[in-house]
Amino acid sequence: MASLLSAMYLATGAMATDQGALEVTGNNVANVNTPGYSREVPTLQENTPVVVGNLTYGTGVSLETVQSIREPILQIRIQQETGQQGQLNASVTAMNQAQTLFASGSNDIGTQISNLFSSIAQLSTDPSNLSLRQGVLTAASNLASTFNNTATVLNSQRANLDLNVRQSVQQVNTLTQQIAGLNGQITALQNVGRDGSQFVDRRDNLINQLSGLIDVSEIKSDTGITLTTSNGTALVTGTRSYALSTQADSSGVQHVIDAQGKDITTQINSGALAGLIQARDQAIPGLLNQLDTLTSGLSAAFNSANASGFDLNGDAGGNIFAAPPTGGTGAAAHMRLAITDPALIAASSDGSAGSNGNLASLSSIQNQTVIAGETPTDYYANMVFNVGNDVSNSTAELQSSQLVLQQLQDQRGSISGVSLDEEAANMTQYQRAYDAAAQVVVAVNQMLETVINMGSVAVSS
Amino acid sequence: MSSVRVNPYILPDLLLDLNNTQQQADTASLQMATGSRIDKPSDDPAGAGQMVLNKSETSRADTFLRSATGISGLLQTADSTLSSVVTALQRAISLGVEGANGTLSDTDRADVANELSGIQQQLLSLGNTDYQGEFIFSGTATVQPFVADASDPSGVTYNGNNGSNNVQVGENYSLQINLPGSQVFTSPSADVFQSIADLISAIKSNTNVGTAVSEVSQAYNYVTGQRVFYGNALNQLQSQQNYLSSEKVDLATAGNSISATDMAAAATTFSQSQIALNAELASISRISQTSLFDYLK
Numbered sequence: 001m002a003s004l005l006s007a008m009y010l011a012t013g014a015m016a017t018d019q020g021a022l023e024v025t026g027n028n029v030a031n032v033n034t035p036g037y038s039r040e041v042p043t044l045q046e047n048t049p050v051v052v053g054n055l056t057y058g059t060g061v062s063l064e065t066v067q068s069i070r071e072p073i074l075q076i077r078i079q080q081e082t083g084q085q086g087q088l089n090a091s092v093t094a095m096n097q098a099q100t101l102f103a104s105g106s107n108d109i110g111t112q113i114s115n116l117f118s119s120i121a122q123l124s125t126d127p128s129n130l131s132l133r134q135g136v137l138t139a140a141s142n143l144a145s146t147f148n149n150t151a152t153v154l155n156s157q158r159a160n161l162d163l164n165v166r167q168s169v170q171q172v173n174t175l176t177q178q179i180a181g182l183n184g185q186i187t188a189l190q191n192v193g194r195d196g197s198q199f200v201d202r203r204d205n206l207i208n209q210l211s212g213l214i215d216v217s218e219i220k221s222d223t224g225i226t227l228t229t230s231n232g233t234a235l236v237t238g239t240r241s242y243a244l245s246t247q248a249d250s251s252g253v254q255h256v257i258d259a260q261g262k263d264i265t266t267q268i269n270s271g272a273l274a275g276l277i278q279a280r281d282q283a284i285p286g287l288l289n290q291l292d293t294l295t296s297g298l299s300a301a302f303n304s305a306n307a308s309g310f311d312l313n314g315d316a317g318g319n320i321f322a323a324p325p326t327g328g329t330g331a332a333a334h335m336r337l338a339i340t341d342p343a344l345i346a347a348s349s350d351g352s353a354g355s356n357g358n359l360a361s362l363s364s365i366q367n368q369t370v371i372a373g374e375t376p377t378d379y380y381a382n383m384v385f386n387v388g389n390d391v392s393n394s395t396a397e398l399q400s401s402q403l404v405l406q407q408l409q410d411q412r413g414s415i416s417g418v419s420l421d422e423e424a425a426n427m428t429q430y431q432r433a434y435d436a437a438a439q440v441v442v443a444v445n446q447m448l449e450t451v452i453n454m455g456s457v458a459v460s461s
Numbered sequence: 462m463s464s465v466r467v468n469p470y471i472l473p474d475l476l477l478d479l480n481n482t483q484q485q486a487d488t489a490s491l492q493m494a495t496g497s498r499i500d501k502p503s504d505d506p507a508g509a510g511q512m513v514l515n516k517s518e519t520s521r522a523d524t525f526l527r528s529a530t531g532i533s534g535l536l537q538t539a540d541s542t543l544s545s546v547v548t549a550l551q552r553a554i555s556l557g558v559e560g561a562n563g564t565l566s567d568t569d570r571a572d573v574a575n576e577l578s579g580i581q582q583q584l585l586s587l588g589n590t591d592y593q594g595e596f597i598f599s600g601t602a603t604v605q606p607f608v609a610d611a612s613d614p615s616g617v618t619y620n621g622n623n624g625s626n627n628v629q630v631g632e633n634y635s636l637q638i639n640l641p642g643s644q645v646f647t648s649p650s651a652d653v654f655q656s657i658a659d660l661i662s663a664i665k666s667n668t669n670v671g672t673a674v675s676e677v678s679q680a681y682n683y684v685t686g687q688r689v690f691y692g693n694a695l696n697q698l699q700s701q702q703n704y705l706s707s708e709k710v711d712l713a714t715a716g717n718s719i720s721a722t723d724m725a726a727a728a729t730t731f732s733q734s735q736i737a738l739n740a741e742l743a744s745i746s747r748i749s750q751t752s753l754f755d756y757l758k
Binding site (some may be wrong): 356409 | 500528
């Protein structure tokens with residue numbers, strides 16, 4: 001049969017269990033604002049009963065485990081979306097800066113092209129007028145410096161992106177190192193039968209940050225987690241992390257190199273690094289390339305039109321713009337005037353100073369398809385459309401990715417988030433249970449006192 | 462637990478909404494302040510591309526208008542110069558008719574010849590008229606076109622050339638802006654200076670005056686005909702200026718419909734987002750305050 005003392009043990013055991021459960025609640029409340037924290041739930045279990053004859057006595061309750069509530073599949077979806085968002089965010093930020101160079105204003109390339117043609121038209125009304133000739137040179141020089149500035153800004157933006165790539169690679173290395181460390185701690189705890197939840201939350205959080213930088217695939221194994229990029233470059237295996245490095249190529253652009261020395265620059269498919277590299281190696285060079293095409297085409301057309309006429313001195317016209325570099329690369333950055341003397345503009349078609357016949361050939365460049373099969377203005381208009389369209393599309397993608405991520409976070413929150421209402425309810429529940437168990441102890445205590453007093457009554461009588 | 466658990470973390474969602482609403486308000490207020498709904502190409506890529514073309518076309522229309530204004534001064538000067546030439550020739554004809562009258566004494570004829578010499582000088586100076594420092598009858602040369610030359614039978618040599626200039630005043634529309642002096646004054650069929658020189662010597666020698674007068678009449682008719690060129694050019698220019706002005710209005714209208722802010726819509730968006738912003742702020746301040754803990758005593 002059950003004894004008073006076993007009833008006392010049962011009640012104090014219940015108190016300990018309730019206290020433990022209350023601690024779990026306390027920990028949940030304490031971590032209500034901790035990023036990546038998964039709420040914990042105490043698992044209470046009825047103790048093995050004692051069978052005496054026909055009777056089965058319960059032996060109370062104990063705190064079996066404290067379990068973190070998390071959804072691993074959801075976690076992976078969040079990582080993927082974080083990677084997507086990191087990539088879009090990096091490229092939208094970069095291209096947003098770049099597109100301001102093509103915003104409509106009083107100094108944009110389109111306006112400068114118009115100004116040049118306008119100055120030529122003005123000169124045609126009085127072709128020997130030196131100040132009108134100077135006007136043409138000034139407009140041409142303004143156009144050249146607008147091209148120079150645009151190319152310079154784009155190039156320095158590339159240099160900034162390059163620096164960002166190096167910084168991101170360092171961040172990746174710091175994160176993989178930390179993750180490998182946590183892998184070791186979690187494995188050690190799991191080997192002694194603990195789940196190491198706090199470390200798992202921290203690791204999930206770090207993997208999430210890592211996904212924002214580079215594409216990550218996760219494989220669970222006995223020795224913890226193995227992380228690779230989607231192309232199989234190892235980042236973390238168990239307690240080992242593999243550092244990426246950067247190396248400048250001949251043109252000074254930083255390439256990303258894995259621990260085996262393989263260049264993985266073009267194989268990074270998501271995360272900020274992918275966005276940075278895409279902007280640095282494709283989007284911005286694409287813009288520079290189009291600027292070079294436009295500059296080379298304009299320079300060549302003006303030079304050849306000028307060469308078909310005669311200058312103010314009656315000599316055959318020469319180059320107006322310095323000949324663009326062969327292949328055109330760097331043409332926009334280095335566009336400059338070849339002449340400083342306004343008399344050298346070949347306005348005349350018959351060699352006499354007052355003729356404006358050749359200005360018509362210079363003016364007509366405006367309507368000629370001299371830039372990759374398009375007129376200069378059409379080509380520039382398409383450039384503006386394309387750069388705007390790219391930014392607008394990736395901004396829309398970024399916004400929808402944000403919504404998806406927000407929904408996933410909501411979902412994660414509904415599973416793993418700490419609800420203060422719930423915790424308050426649990427707290428009262430465990431508190432009440434604790435109070436009740438304590439009352440049992442008091443009652444048993446009184447009964448024991450009665451038993452003890454029975455003895456003293458017998459002795460005194 | 463059987464009931465669906467809701468996400469206890471509402472703040473991040475609310476903050477994201479707040480951010481979006483704020484952005485909406487900012488965009489609307491920028492659109493109202495600048496009057497343009499295309500601040501950067503991504504605001505409307507197709508519109509931004511169209512605006513490049515619209516601006517270029519507007520600039521061309523402006524340029525054509527400016528060219529038209531510039532050359533209309535030149536054409537007017539040439540026209541009024543030729544008007545003076547015609548008047549001078551008319552006077553020469555009446556002097557010639559007077560000189561042909563056999564009743565004139567030698568002295569009277571000398572006076573007539575003197576006056577004709579004056580007209581000769583006047584014609585020379587009219588032939589050398591300039592517009593803003595450029596001779597208007599020298600063809601495409603920049604030299605003084607007519608120089609007195611006693612060795613030449615007409616008394617004048619032409620130093621200009623036979624070239625002429627065209628100025629573009631519209632798409633595929635160029636206007637010739639000058640006639641060379643060799644065509645207006647010293648055409649082989651009707652040479653103004655030759656006819657006056659011939660008249661002077663006819664009056665002086667009192668021979669063949671009638672022939673000389675008809676020679677001057679021929680020059681008079683010829684120059685009158687040449688003057689029509691400038692009149693026509695001025696007319697064409699005027700109608701082209703009207704056309705360009707209305708084209709500019711059309712382009713501005715098109716430009717507005719592409720890029721101008723719809724003020725009413727922007728103002729509505731702005732005030733709506735302000736209301737939304739206030740509501741969101743109020744809900745954030747309330748929601749994050751309460752939990753069951755507040756009710757447990």
